Amino acid sequence: xxxxxxxxxxxxxxxxxxxxxxxxxxxxxxxxxxxxxxxxxxxxxxxxxxxxxxxxxxxxxxxxxxxxxxxxxxxxxxxxxxxxxxxxxxxxxxxxxxxxxxxxxxxxxxxxxxxxxxx
Amino acid sequence: xxxxxxxxxxxxxxxxxxxxxxxxxxxxxxxxxxxxxxxxxxxxxxxxxxxxxxxxxxxxxxxxxxxxxxxxxxxxxxxxxxxxxxxxxxxxxxxxxxxxxxxxxxxxx
Numbered sequence: 001x002x003x004x005x006x007x008x009x010x011x012x013x014x015x016x017x018x019x020x021x022x023x024x025x026x027x028x029x030x031x032x033x034x035x036x037x038x039x040x041x042x043x044x045x046x047x048x049x050x051x052x053x054x055x056x057x058x059x060x061x062x063x064x065x066x067x068x069x070x071x072x073x074x075x076x077x078x079x080x081x082x083x084x085x086x087x088x089x090x091x092x093x094x095x096x097x098x099x100x101x102x103x104x105x106x107x108x109x110x111x112x113x114x115x116x117x118x119x
Numbered sequence: 120x121x122x123x124x125x126x127x128x129x130x131x132x133x134x135x136x137x138x139x140x141x142x143x144x145x146x147x148x149x150x151x152x153x154x155x156x157x158x159x160x161x162x163x164x165x166x167x168x169x170x171x172x173x174x175x176x177x178x179x180x181x182x183x184x185x186x187x188x189x190x191x192x193x194x195x196x197x198x199x200x201x202x203x204x205x206x207x208x209x210x211x212x213x214x215x216x217x218x219x220x221x222x223x224x225x226x227x228x
Contacts, residue, residue: 036217046154046162046205048217059215062120095161103209105152107173109161 002026004096004110012090012117018083022096022110023076029054030074034099036106037070037081039092047092051099052079059102086117121210123220130226137193139223141206144187149208151189153182156203156222165204166191193225201227 008020022035029035036051050060052070060068064083072079083090093114097106124142131137141151151169154162164173166182169189179194193200206220 038219045203045222046156046207046219048219051217059217061216062214102215103150103211105164105167105207106154106162107164107167109163112161 002098002108004098004108006094006096006110006113008113008115010114010116012086012115013119014087014117015085018081018086018090018115018117020081020094020096020113020115021078022080023078024098025077027098028074029072029077029079034102034104035072035079036097036099038095038097038106039090040095040112041089041092049081049083049094051102088117091115091117120213120216121208121218123206123208123218125204125206125220125223127221128224128226130228131193131196132228133196133198135196137196137200137225139191139193139204139206139225141189141191141220142187143189143208146187146189146208147185149184149210151182151184152207153180153191154205154207155200156205157201162205196225196227198227201225 003025005023034051037049067084069082093112095112096110098108153166155165156162169184170182181192205222210216
């Protein structure tokens with residue numbers, strides 16, 4: 001059974017960089033598929049942040065592209081998110097998820113982790 | 120960029136049929152996926168590729184997609200179906216972006 005687990009600081013100061021990691025078990029990232037990040041501000045809807053293919057190709061939401069970096073570490077079977085210059089508007093639950101092809105749905109999700117941006 | 124429009128809320132009595140729409144320009148040419156999200160939980164895929172169901176999802180959940188509207192239909196609605204529902208597509212025309220609808224709160228009266 002594929003499982004994804006987000007980890008990282010729950011509190012980040014404004015203007016700093018948010019960093020999260022998604023550990024994958026039950027499947028080897030190096031075998032393929034697309035791995036992505038989705039966030040949800042409190043009381044609001046889902047927003048796609050970006051995705052990475054196992055080989056390293058990346059796809060970002062244009063509204064966040066200038067601040068986002070997604071990377072993959074196949075040796076640790078995990079992928080990561082960095083979001084720079086954060087503001088209170090970046091406070092959200094951050095989910096990692098998997099999809100098989102670009103046009104596929106997100107079939108496996110992490111439980112989500114709340115990140116609050118505050119001084 | 121591509122926009123998906125959902126009604127903010129839909130209400131239905133137990134045992135009735137709920138229909139949640141997702142509007143987008145020529146959405147019928149895209150594959151639409153639907154997720155159910157209950158409070159404090161991660162989204163769960165309930166319909167993919169317009170009308171297919173993942174294993175474990177009841178047959179009461181079905182989908183259709185044509186023209187400018189995709190629809191998630193929940194038959195014989197139960198109290199446990201009360202949740203937020205999101206549609207999602209892959210926009211191949213804009214650098215492979217993923218787009219979510221704004222979400223619809225389904226209330227079971």
